[in-house]
Amino acid sequence: MSKLAQYSADPNIRIITGACPHDCPDTCAWQVAVERDSGRAVDIWGNADHPVTQGRLCGKVDRYLERTYHDGRLTTPLRRVGPKGSGQFEPVSWETALADIAARLQALVAEHGAESVLPWSYGGTLGFLQGEGMASRFFNQMGASQLARTICSEAGFEGYLYTMGAAEGMEPEAYAHARLILIWGSNTLTSNLHLWPFIAEAQKAGARVIVIDPAETRTARAADEWIAIRPGTDGALALAMMHVIIGEGLHDADYVARYTEGFDALAARVVAWTPERAALITGVPAERIRTLARAYATTQPAAIRVNYGMQRHFGGGMAMRTIACLPALIGAWRQVGGGIQLSASGAFRHMDKRNLHRPDLLAGRTPRTITMNRLGDALSLDPTVRARAIYHPRPADPMPTAADAGAPVKALIVYNANPAAVAPEQAAVTTGLRREDLFTVVLDHFATDTADYADYVLPATTQLEHWDMHRSYGHTYLALNQPAIAPVGQSLPNSEIFRRLAAAMGYTHACFSEGDAQILRALVEAQTHARFAGITWQRLLEAGFARMNLPQPWLPFAEGNYATPSGKCEFYSARMAQDGYDPLPTWTPPRWTQSSATGVEAATLPSRSFICISPPAHSFLNSTFANLERFIQREEQPLLHMHPVDAAACAVASGDVVRVANELGAVELPVLVTERIVPGTVLAPGIWWAKQSPGRRNINQVTTQDEADMGAGAIFYDAVVHVEAVARAEPKQAVQTAAAEMADSVMA
Numbered sequence: 140m141s142k143l144a145q146y147s148a149d150p151n152i153r154i155i156t157g158a159c160p161h162d163c164p165d166t167c168a169w170q171v172a173v174e175r176d177s178g179r180a181v182d183i184w185g186n187a188d189h190p191v192t193q194g195r196l197c198g199k200v201d202r203y204l205e206r207t208y209h210d211g212r213l214t215t216p217l218r219r220v221g222p223k224g225s226g227q228f229e230p231v232s233w234e235t236a237l238a239d240i241a242a243r244l245q246a247l248v249a250e251h252g253a254e255s256v257l258p259w260s261y262g263g264t265l266g267f268l269q270g271e272g273m274a275s276r277f278f279n280q281m282g283a284s285q286l287a288r289t290i291c292s293e294a295g296f297e298g299y300l301y302t303m304g305a306a307e308g309m310e311p312e313a314y315a316h317a318r319l320i321l322i323w324g325s326n327t328l329t330s331n332l333h334l335w336p337f338i339a340e341a342q343k344a345g346a347r348v349i350v351i352d353p354a355e356t357r358t359a360r361a362a363d364e365w366i367a368i369r370p371g372t373d374g375a376l377a378l379a380m381m382h383v384i385i386g387e388g389l390h391d392a393d394y395v396a397r398y399t400e401g402f403d404a405l406a407a408r409v410v411a412w413t414p415e416r417a418a419l420i421t422g423v424p425a426e427r428i429r430t431l432a433r434a435y436a437t438t439q440p441a442a443i444r445v446n447y448g449m450q451r452h453f454g455g456g457m458a459m460r461t462i463a464c465l466p467a468l469i470g471a472w473r474q475v476g477g478g479i480q481l482s483a484s485g486a487f488r489h490m491d492k493r494n495l496h497r498p499d500l501l502a503g504r505t506p507r508t509i510t511m512n513r514l515g516d517a518l519s520l521d522p523t524v525r526a527r528a529i530y531h532p533r534p535a536d537p538m539p540t541a542a543d544a545g546a547p548v549k550a551l552i553v554y555n556a557n558p559a560a561v562a563p564e565q566a567a568v569t570t571g572l573r574r575e576d577l578f579t580v581v582l583d584h585f586a587t588d589t590a591d592y593a594d595y596v597l598p599a600t601t602q603l604e605h606w607d608m609h610r611s612y613g614h615t616y617l618a619l620n621q622p623a624i625a626p627v628g629q630s631l632p633n634s635e636i637f638r639r640l641a642a643a644m645g646y647t648h649a650c651f652s653e654g655d656a657q658i659l660r661a662l663v664e665a666q667t668h669a670r671f672a673g674i675t676w677q678r679l680l681e682a683g684f685a686r687m688n689l690p691q692p693w694l695p696f697a698e699g700n701y702a703t704p705s706g707k708c709e710f711y712s713a714r715m716a717q718d719g720y721d722p723l724p725t726w727t728p729p730r731w732t733q734s735s736a737t738g739v740e741a742a743t744l745p746s747r748s749f750i751c752i753s754p755p756a757h758s759f760l761n762s763t764f765a766n767l768e769r770f771i772q773r774e775e776q777p778l779l780h781m782h783p784v785d786a787a788a789c790a791v792a793s794g795d796v797v798r799v800a801n802e803l804g805a806v807e808l809p810v811l812v813t814e815r816i817v818p819g820t821v822l823a824p825g826i827w828w829a830k831q832s833p834g835r836r837n838i839n840q841v842t843t844q845d846e847a848d849m850g851a852g853a854i855f856y857d858a859v860v861h862v863e864a865v866a867r868a869e870p871k872q873a874v875q876t877a878a879a880e881m882a883d884s885v886m887a
């Protein structure tokens with residue numbers, strides 16, 4: 140019997156529909172069973188009617204009730220009593236906290252200007268309302284610094300747009316029809332689990348699944364083939380594939396002629412990109428590149444799932460732009476099951492959010508925009524350093540100078556984010572957060588690394604306790620989340636915290652008194668684009684989700700219709716030339732090649748130096764869940780995965796503790812020796828809380844604030860580290876079981 144049926148038969152149970160708020164492409168629709176008499180949620184499961192959720196949540200959110208009711212939940216506002224970073228607080232009332240915060244902010248705005256206030260938020264929830272709904276109204280009214288949210292996907296996203304015009308592509312359902320699937324820089328079974336059933340269906344029907352990744356992830360294990368690639372070299376692989384496809388006449392000349400721009404220039408460009416040349420760069424043997432290119436061009440339908448792992452490098456934008464050319468070159472878009480998906484968010488791109496965010500409240504002011512990845516720089520009191528944090532996403536943008544730096548940041552308001560754990564160059568971030576003259580407010584569920592540095596910590600509600608609405612970046616369904624339980628303790632939704640703060644600041648605009656359900660309903664009802672036809676508030680209330688009004692199957696580019704300036708897939712992009720880029724696909728070397736003594740194309744790093752990547756641990760969601768026993772037990776401890784050859788070069792074995800260091804910082808980690816990573820690259824699964832890591836530091840000690848080539852995107856996986864043993868330990872049981880756990884590729 141399904142959970143829905145089981146609980147529906149119980150008169151003491153109410154069933155509430157909702158959606159997972161996490162930063163995950165799957166945006167699962169869920170149902171929650173709540174006891175009528177106690178008001179307590181007793182169970183949660185995936186909505187069986189949702190075509191992508193298919194009744195299942197992941198192994199993290201399966202346990203969402205444990206997280207919501209956890210003893211560590213913040214239940215009252217807290218005011219700092221100890222030194223910054225110590226995490227010493229006293230409880231205070233909401234009235235006291237809000238009045239004091241408002242008074243402090245007003246004084247700073249009066250003395251230093253509104254730009255001295257910096258919001259810093261990201262993916263704790265992706266909800267329209269608890270994300271930037273009320274918050275952006277608040278900061279727009281104030282005229283605070285704007286934040287460029289660049290920490291995750293910007294490089295690849297911008298690169299994709301140059302080629303494709305919009306973040307549109309395959310829908311997950313279509314992957315079931317593919318005969319060849321390339322999973323490129325994505326750990327699907329960890330970070331996009333609900334795509335897997337469609338891939339598995341295709342695989343069962345005979346499709347070949349190939350994973351292109353520096354690590355043999357659980358996804359690579361479940362695939363038919365793992366192509367081990369050096370980080371940051373995917374562009375070279377794609378160029379060599381095009382060399383083979385065009386050179387052997389395997390492209391779809393008809394599709395190319397009708398729906399693409401710049402084929403002749405592309406053909407001329409890729410002549411030099413022989414598989415032999417790409418082999419030196421990527422570490423993938425030339426013959427394997429040829430076989431891959433031929434298989435890709437001659438198997439139909441051919442699908443690519445490319446994701447953000449491959450764009451966290453300096454050349455991430457160009458790499459994505461280049462890979463995005465492949466489906467058009469072979470005409471893959473003609474068929475259901477052919478094409479590529481980077482993000483499905485473009486399905487919602489016509490959504491009108493002006494009434495939600497109220498940019499009109501800026502009333503003509505144009506505050507500076509700060510790149511979130513440069514939080515360390517932004518918090519500097521040195522204008523030359525601070526200027527580096529001014530958003531400049533394209534080479535054609537002028538480089539900001541000290542004269543553009545503006546006022547020092549005097550107040551930092553953090554919500555839906557944990558920068559002390561997740562932001563690059565941790566030492567710079569914590570130096571800034573420790574500033575006595577910085578007024579920091581953190582809204583969260585738990586006392587995170589960042590909360591420890593706050594002057595005030597405000598308790599926020601979880602998704603079980605508030606309203607929200609979600610789009611998805613992995614599929615084409617909207618979802619509505621209804622509150623299932625009363626707020627835990629004195630916690631409040633972000634929307635209500637900003638609503639009350641607005642009142643305390645004396646902001647009287649009517650938009651600050653709109654209620655949560657009212658705001659969401661108005662958002663639904665404000666949509667006029669045909670893609671929203673038939674999506675009503677009532678329908679969302681009843682079903683919990685609704686597919687965007689797109690045909691199914693959806694063949695977005697079967698007949699061209701690209702949202703680029705030319706209306707075609709742009710192999711040649713005039714817009715790129717204007718913005719200061721090479722207008723044709725090329726390989727932009729990653730930063731780590733600068734440490735090579737042998738040039739960029741056959742790059743070698745000095746002895747005991749390695750490329751360091753830190754993709755998500757399976758049981759954490761960025762730094763979320765990383766404080767809870769159940770998930771810590773699953774991941775066991777922070778680790779550094781090293782290939783046996785590299786471990787031998789450093790004379791270390793599993794269980795030994797090494798110092799992982801570069802010019803930015805250092806972290807100490809136990810080693811796990813494994814063949815499941817390419818030699819020359821080390822991998823530290825993330826994102827552990829710093830305060831639960833050795834020496835209260837995590838892997839972001841060694842990551843850089845530097846921008847990628849496009850969108851000022853973050854380049855977390857473009858670090859060079861030096862590794863040396865600091866302690867010999869008995870090989871720990873824990874390390875061995877972590878290795879065993881990695882081998883397991885079940886959907887847990």
Ligand SMILES: Nc1nc2c(c(=O)[nH]1)N[C@H]1C(S)=C(S)[C@@H](COP(=O)(O)OP(=O)(O)OC[C@H]3O[C@@H](n4cnc5c(=O)[nH]c(N)nc54)[C@H](O)[C@@H]3O)O[C@H]1N2
Nearest residue numbers: 324325326329330351370371446447448449755759760761
């Ligand atoms: N369980 C879980 N799920 C998550 C998250 C989580 O933390 N935990 N995070 C969520 C978020 S915010 C995001 S952005 C997505 C991230 O999910 P993805 O977009 O899949 O990105 P990553 O997990 O960063 O990296 C995916 C894979 O890329 C590989 N990789 C690293 N560098 C390169 C490279 O240069 N080339 C190639 N080809 N591969 C490379 C990594 O080894 C990794 O296996 O997942 C979301 N889902």
Ligand SMILES: Nc1nc2c(c(=O)[nH]1)N[C@H]1C(S)=C(S)[C@@H](COP(=O)(O)OP(=O)(O)OC[C@H]3O[C@@H](n4cnc5c(=O)[nH]c(N)nc54)[C@H](O)[C@@H]3O)O[C@H]1N2
Nearest residue numbers: 261262263264291555556557561582583599753761762763
């Ligand atoms: N080394 C390394 N660093 C990385 C990455 C990596 O792969 N390697 N990945 C990067 C990527 S892709 C991303 S997206 C970022 C993610 O960085 P963040 O978006 O900061 O993600 P989380 O660490 O999950 O922190 C989210 C916080 O929001 C809180 N939260 C959740 N819901 C709510 C709510 O309703 N209200 C409030 N007030 N708080 C809420 C959670 O409790 C949690 O503490 O990290 C980046 N950092």
Ligand code: SF4
Nearest residue numbers: 159163166167197200
């Ligand atoms: S798979 Fe992603 S969207 Fe689904 S429940 Fe887990 S974290 Fe949430």
Ligand SMILES: [Mo]
Nearest residue numbers: 162290291292
């Ligand atoms: Mo992300």
